[in-house]
Amino acid sequence: MSVDEPVVSLSDLEVHFEKSGGGLNPFADQPTVRAVDGVDLDIGENDVVAIVGESGSGKTTLGKTAVGLQKPTGGSVSFRGQDVWAAKKWRSNPSIPFEEIRRSLQIIHQDPGAALNPNRTVVSSLAAPLKRWQSDLGPEDREARVYHFLKRVGMSPPEDYAHRYPHQLSGGEKQRVALVRALLMNPDLILADEAVSALDVSLRVEMMDLMLDLQEEFDTSFLFISHDLSNARYIAEHAGGRLGVMYLGELVEIGPVEEVLRNPQHPYTKVLTWATPELGVDEDAGGPPVREIDIPDPVNPPAGCRFHTRCPKATEQCRTAAPPVTAVDGADGADDGAMGDGDGTHRVACYRATDDEVYWESDPLDGADLS
Numbered sequence: 001m002s003v004d005e006p007v008v009s010l011s012d013l014e015v016h017f018e019k020s021g022g023g024l025n026p027f028a029d030q031p032t033v034r035a036v037d038g039v040d041l042d043i044g045e046n047d048v049v050a051i052v053g054e055s056g057s058g059k060t061t062l063g064k065t066a067v068g069l070q071k072p073t074g075g076s077v078s079f080r081g082q083d084v085w086a087a088k089k090w091r092s093n094p095s096i097p098f099e100e101i102r103r104s105l106q107i108i109h110q111d112p113g114a115a116l117n118p119n120r121t122v123v124s125s126l127a128a129p130l131k132r133w134q135s136d137l138g139p140e141d142r143e144a145r146v147y148h149f150l151k152r153v154g155m156s157p158p159e160d161y162a163h164r165y166p167h168q169l170s171g172g173e174k175q176r177v178a179l180v181r182a183l184l185m186n187p188d189l190i191l192a193d194e195a196v197s198a199l200d201v202s203l204r205v206e207m208m209d210l211m212l213d214l215q216e217e218f219d220t221s222f223l224f225i226s227h228d229l230s231n232a233r234y235i236a237e238h239a240g241g242r243l244g245v246m247y248l249g250e251l252v253e254i255g256p257v258e259e260v261l262r263n264p265q266h267p268y269t270k271v272l273t274w275a276t277p278e279l280g281v282d283e284d285a286g287g288p289p290v291r292e293i294d295i296p297d298p299v300n301p302p303a304g305c306r307f308h309t310r311c312p313k314a315t316e317q318c319r320t321a322a323p324p325v326t327a328v329d330g331a332d333g334a335d336d337g338a339m340g341d342g343d344g345t346h347r348v349a350c351y352r353a354t355d356d357e358v359y360w361e362s363d364p365l366d367g368a369d370l371s
C-alpha cells in the first residue's frame with residue numbers, strides 16, 4: 001500500500017447481471033444486463049466526483065461496486081491499493097482487512113427510511129455500529145458522540161430527536177440521520193446515491209450544503225450520484241470536483257465540472273446540458289439533440305459507440321468501433337491516461353474529439369449531420 005494510492009480505484013470495471021426469468025425454457029440462455037462496462041475511475045483523498053446519467057445507465061451499480069457492496073464480474077476495485085474482493089477471501093492476509101475497507105466506505109441512499117430499522121430509536125440505530133467499530137467507547141461516550149453529530153447536522157437539541165422512531169422523522173431528518181450514521185464510521189469515502197432526489201426542492205440545496213460542509217470538515221471524499229445534472233453540478237462546483245457522465249454502462253466523459261459544462265464534448269453530455277434549462281444552452285433548440293429518444297436495452301447495447309443509435313453526429317465508423325478515450329484540449333489529443341484518472345484531465349470517448357480521418361470521412365448515419 002502506498003500513501004499515493006487513490007482511496008478507491010476502479011479499473012476496467014465490469015458488472016453484468018444474469019437477468020432472471022428467461023421464459024419457460026430452462027435451457028434458454030439467460031440474458032445478461034451489462035450494467036457497467038470498462039469503467040476506469042480513481043477517487044482520491046478529499047475528492048468529490050459527481051456522476052450523472054439517465055435512469056438505467058449503471059450509476060447505482062457503479063457506486064455500489066465502488067464501496068464494496070457489489071462484486072464486479074470483471075476488472076477490479078481497490079481501496080488504497082488493496083483489491084477489495086481479494087481482501088474478503090479467506091486466509092488472504094490483505095494489507096487492509098475487508099471489515100476495515102467496509103467501514104471506510106459508507107453509503108447514503110435515496111430512501112434513508114429503508115436503511116433505518118423502524119423498530120429502533122435514532123440513538124439506538126446510531127449507537128449500534130459505534131459499539132461494533134469502537135468497542136473502547138462506553139455507552140455514555142457513544143451516546144455523547146451520537147448527540148454531538150445530531151447537533152452538527154442541525155438536529156438540535158439532539159435530545160428531541162434521539163428517542164424518536166424513523167416514522168416520527170421527516171424525509172430531510174431521516175436523511176440527516178443517515179448522514180450521521182455514515183460519518184460516525186469516520187469514512188474515507190461516502191457514496192451519496194440520489195441522496196437528495198426524494199427531498200422537497202426547497203430542502204435539496206440545504207442538504208447538499210450540509211454534505212459539502214461535512215465533506216470539508218471531515219476530509220471525506222464523496223461519490224455523488226444523480227440523474228439530475230443540476231444537483232450533480234451543484235455538488236461538484238461547490239467542492240471544486242469532477243463531473244462524470246455515464247451512458248449505458250460506460251463512462252463517456254469526465255473532467256473538472258466547469259470545463260465539462262463550458263465545453264461539453266460528448267453529444268450525450270450535450271443532451272444532458274440541453275435538458276437542464278438553468279445552464280442556458282437551449283435558446284435555439286427545438287427538440288433534444290438526438291435522432292432517437294428511446295434508450296437501447298442494456299441487455300443488448302449497440303456495437304461501436306453505444307450512443308450511435310441516438311447520436312446526431314454519428315457516422316458508419318461509430319457503428320463499427322468504439323471511440324478511443326481522448327484528452328480534450330490535449331497538445332495533439334495524444335494521451336495515455338484512462339478515462340477517470342485522478343489527474344483531473346478532461347477526457348471523452350468520442351471520435352469528434354479526435355482527428356481520426358475514418359470518422360470524419362465516413363458517411364453520416366441516417367439523420368445525422370457532421371457539421
Ligand SMILES: Nc1ncnc2c1ncn2[C@@H]1O[C@H](COP(=O)(O)OP(=O)(O)OP(=O)(O)O)[C@@H](O)[C@H]1O
Pocket residue numbers: 017018019033034035053054055056057058059060061062227298
Ligand atoms: N441486481 C440486479 N439484477 C439484474 N439487473 C440489475 C440489477 N441491478 C441493476 N440491474 C440493471 O442494471 C442496469 C443499471 O441499473 P442501475 O440501477 O445501476 O442504473 P442507474 O443509472 O442507477 O438507474 P436508476 O437511477 O434508475 O437506479 C439496469 O438495466 C438495471 O435494470
